[in-house]
Amino acid sequence: MEKTKKILAIDDDLEFTDAIKGLLKLANYDVVIASNPKEGKEKFFSEKPDLILLDIMMDTPVDGFSLCHEFKTSRKEGEKDIPVIFVSAVKEKFGSRYSFTGDEAGMRGPDDYIDKPVKPEELLACIQKHLKK
Amino acid sequence: MRMKLQTKFFLGILGVFLLLAIVVAVASINWINNNAIKEAQHRVELHIRAAWDIYEEKRMQIHSTLDILAQSSEIKAFLNKQENTKDFFSLREELEDIRKKYNMDLLNIIDAEGIVILRTRQPFNTGDDLSDDPLISQVLLTKDSYEKDIILTPERLNIEGDGMTEKCSKFGGEPRGMLTGAAVPLIENDNLLGVMHMGSLLNGATEIVDKIRERIFEDEYYNEKPIGTATIFMGDLRISTNVVDNQGGRAIGTRVSREVNEHVLEKGLPWTGRAWVVNAWYLSRYDPIKDPESNIIGMLYIGELEEKYLDMRTRTVETVLGIIFGGMLVAILISFLIIRSILIPIKKLSFATKNISNGSLSSRVKVKTRDEVGNFAKSFNKMADQLDKHEQRIRQKQSELKTINKELQKINRNYMEMLGFVSHELKNPLASAIMSLYTVKDGYLGEINEAQKKGLASVAKSLDYFHDMIKNYLDLSRLEKGELKPHKKIVALKAEVIDPVLAGFEQEMSQKKIGVENLIPEKTALYADSDLLRIVYDNLLSNAIKYGRKGGKIRLSVEEDKSWMILSVYNEGQGIPEDRIARLFKKFSRLDSPGFAGKKGTGLGLYICKEIIEKHGGKIRVDSQEGKWAKFIFSLPK
Numbered sequence: 039m040e041k042t043k044k045i046l047a048i049d050d051d052l053e054f055t056d057a058i059k060g061l062l063k064l065a066n067y068d069v070v071i072a073s074n075p076k077e078g079k080e081k082f083f084s085e086k087p088d089l090i091l092l093d094i095m096m097d098t099p100v101d102g103f104s105l106c107h108e109f110k111t112s113r114k115e116g117e118k119d120i121p122v123i124f125v126s127a128v129k130e131k132f133g134s135r136y137s138f139t140g141d142e143a144g145m146r147g148p149d150d151y152i153d154k155p156v157k158p159e160e161l162l163a164c165i166q167k168h169l170k171k
Numbered sequence: 172m173r174m175k176l177q178t179k180f181f182l183g184i185l186g187v188f189l190l191l192a193i194v195v196a197v198a199s200i201n202w203i204n205n206n207a208i209k210e211a212q213h214r215v216e217l218h219i220r221a222a223w224d225i226y227e228e229k230r231m232q233i234h235s236t237l238d239i240l241a242q243s244s245e246i247k248a249f250l251n252k253q254e255n256t257k258d259f260f261s262l263r264e265e266l267e268d269i270r271k272k273y274n275m276d277l278l279n280i281i282d283a284e285g286i287v288i289l290r291t292r293q294p295f296n297t298g299d300d301l302s303d304d305p306l307i308s309q310v311l312l313t314k315d316s317y318e319k320d321i322i323l324t325p326e327r328l329n330i331e332g333d334g335m336t337e338k339c340s341k342f343g344g345e346p347r348g349m350l351t352g353a354a355v356p357l358i359e360n361d362n363l364l365g366v367m368h369m370g371s372l373l374n375g376a377t378e379i380v381d382k383i384r385e386r387i388f389e390d391e392y393y394n395e396k397p398i399g400t401a402t403i404f405m406g407d408l409r410i411s412t413n414v415v416d417n418q419g420g421r422a423i424g425t426r427v428s429r430e431v432n433e434h435v436l437e438k439g440l441p442w443t444g445r446a447w448v449v450n451a452w453y454l455s456r457y458d459p460i461k462d463p464e465s466n467i468i469g470m471l472y473i474g475e476l477e478e479k480y481l482d483m484r485t486r487t488v489e490t491v492l493g494i495i496f497g498g499m500l501v502a503i504l505i506s507f508l509i510i511r512s513i514l515i516p517i518k519k520l521s522f523a524t525k526n527i528s529n530g531s532l533s534s535r536v537k538v539k540t541r542d543e544v545g546n547f548a549k550s551f552n553k554m555a556d557q558l559d560k561h562e563q564r565i566r567q568k569q570s571e572l573k574t575i576n577k578e579l580q581k582i583n584r585n586y587m588e589m590l591g592f593v594s595h596e597l598k599n600p601l602a603s604a605i606m607s608l609y610t611v612k613d614g615y616l617g618e619i620n621e622a623q624k625k626g627l628a629s630v631a632k633s634l635d636y637f638h639d640m641i642k643n644y645l646d647l648s649r650l651e652k653g654e655l656k657p658h659k660k661i662v663a664l665k666a667e668v669i670d671p672v673l674a675g676f677e678q679e680m681s682q683k684k685i686g687v688e689n690l691i692p693e694k695t696a697l698y699a700d701s702d703l704l705r706i707v708y709d710n711l712l713s714n715a716i717k718y719g720r721k722g723g724k725i726r727l728s729v730e731e732d733k734s735w736m737i738l739s740v741y742n743e744g745q746g747i748p749e750d751r752i753a754r755l756f757k758k759f760s761r762l763d764s765p766g767f768a769g770k771k772g773t774g775l776g777l778y779i780c781k782e783i784i785e786k787h788g789g790k791i792r793v794d795s796q797e798g799k800w801a802k803f804i805f806s807l808p809k
Contacts, residue, residue: 051600051602053607054602054603056607057603060610127598155601155638156606157609158606
């Protein structure tokens with residue numbers, strides 16, 4: 039029997055994390071919630087999640103981009119690359135001018151992007167896609 | 172060709188003057204030609220009369236001398252053979268002295284029968300019959316004196332004197348002589364005793380011709396050529412002349428031209444005209460010389476050097492042309508000054524007009540003349556004043572408008588920024604709401620019954636509409652703030668635009684059982700902004716699904732021509748009423764008919780599409796058959 043996958047969701051919108059926590063649990067995932075980047079970083083190292091859902095704009099100086107970069111570059115030798123998926127409304131605010139995949143200015147980008155609002159089906163499909171890899 | 176007004180005027184006047192000058196010059200040259208030459212010919216005709224007088228003077232002299240001699244009783248006595256007559260030899264000596272004194276070539280006494288009885292030059296050569304001599308026979312017949320020129324045959328010349336034939340031959344090469352002279356009857360008591368004949372050979376003589384030249388032409392020379400010349404012809408042969416030949420001697424022995432020969436010698440008519448005489452052109456006159464029997468035996472010629480007339484004509488033409496062109500220059504100078512005085516104020520006006528048209532409205536003209544130009548300048552200045560005032564008013568209004576415009580822009584920008592901010596801020600709670608709602612509605616949190624599902628579906632529809640609204644308002648705010656500028660690059664239409672957008676609609680389409688026929692080839696590439704193109708397709712597909720017939724078809728296609736890509740989105744469904752088409756792409760224009768049961772539109776999607784396409788340089792339009800289908804077609808430059 040396959041081990042239950044653990045998903046870390048980092049978002050300062052608690053209503054949204056509540057909503058996806060319920061959904062993901064029902065979909066048989068372990069869910070860890072962090073409501074700010076600091077907490078997210080701690081949980082990333084302590085919980086060792088299989089996948090990270092990350093908001094971009096949070097009310098802190100550290101944003102999703104730098105956090106993503108940190109996650110992607112902290113991998114030790116022999117460790118598996120952890121997929122990072124941005125779940126954010128930021129795309130439309132900035133006219134989608136961010137490069138979400140490229141590494142402009144040496145930043146490591148995320149594996150995927152989901153535009154808020156998102157429907158349960160889409161979110162689950164996206165998670166499944168990246169866990170299968 | 173562009174020309175200054177001054178140049179035009181000047182060239183015009185120059186042209187007129189030049190034309191005038193040419194006409195006048197041609198007319199005067201013509202006039203001079205006709206008159207000068209005619210005058211010269213007329214003069215030649217006058218001169219020939221004088222020449223004839225001089226020519227005949229010689230004969231008259233001979234005639235008078237003979238008349239006096241004829242009175243001599245000694246000669247009559249000699250003819251009557253009276254006793255007391257001087258003897259033959261003393262008479263002959265006396266008469267021979269007279270012949271020599273008058274430089275005559277012959278002096279003969281002939282009896283009434285025409286037999287020579289005394290020949291002073293050849294006293295032993297008498298007895299020959301001269302009754303055939305045209306002059307002698309005339310006197311014998313009429314018993315009256317007669318003077319005329321005759322031709323002497325070589326035989327006759329031999330008889331008349333030793334060496335006379337040779338003398339004649341020397342002057343012209345012909346052994347004939349042309350003799351001018353007279354014969355008088357010797358009469359006593361009405362009885363004709365005989366005839367006395369005296370004459371002078373013209374061959375080689377210079378007296379007559381030189382006299383003609385001296386009296387008529389005063390021995391003048393022109394360019395080392397004699398102005399006038401005279402010639403006596405025996406037949407067509409020059410026997411006495413002062414025409415100079417190429418060696419500088421008298422041109423004796425040369426012959427006349429064929430034309431003159433025919434006209435004068437054969438037809439007996441005088442000839443007047445230009446003639447090439449030995450070495451120059453002469454205005455010439457040839458008159459026939461006749462013997463007593465009216466046979467033409469020679470010609471009297473006089474000629475006046477044409478060169479003199481030609482030079483005179485040239486000088487006259489030069490003078491006339493000089494006067495014409497001098498006058499023309501003065502006239503042109505005057506007209507130039509006049510034109511300038513007219514044009515200077517016009518130039519000033521033109522300069523001022525240019526200044527005004529360049530925006531310096533303070534430009535005025537100083538023209539003081541009281542003519543039309545002066546009035547024009549006054550009106551011009553008035554107009555400039557008005558313009559100046561008007562301009563100032565406009566400027567004031569402009570600056571007011573600018574201020575207002577700035578304020579409006581600021582307000583609009585603030586509004587749009589706020590709109591963007593609010594829209595975005597609405598998204599997060601909406602995201603939570605949608606997530607929770609759909610988790611419940613789609614049964615992730617446990618089974619719900621149909622009535623609950625229906626209720627939740629209605630909430631979901633409202634939330635989706637809410638989401639559309641936010642999306643469109645965000646696009647609109649960016650559009651109005653000018654943020655949506657195309658950043659063009661090569662875009663793979665299917666992979667980068669169509670497929671991702673279609674993926675977002677998968678769920679909705681399967682719910683409505685709508686099939687997509689994607690005719691866009693994998694390799695189709697555009698030069699466009701892929702993000703903006705996604706917004707266009709997002710809106711057009713969203714409409715196609717929203718208004719599409721359940722179980723209907725959506726077709727995406729592309730065509731290209733030389734410089735355009737033509738893209739279209741077709742859907743089966745209710746279509747668009749014709750009267751709506753015009754307003755379709757306007758802001759807040761909705762397709763929904765009042766009874767429409769599907770999703771509500773925001774009224775912004777097509778407006779945003781149109782703006783994006785136009786910013787790419789393209790156009791959008793719609794075709795539709797109401798109740799059946801709708802097709803949105805847009806073009807993008809390649």
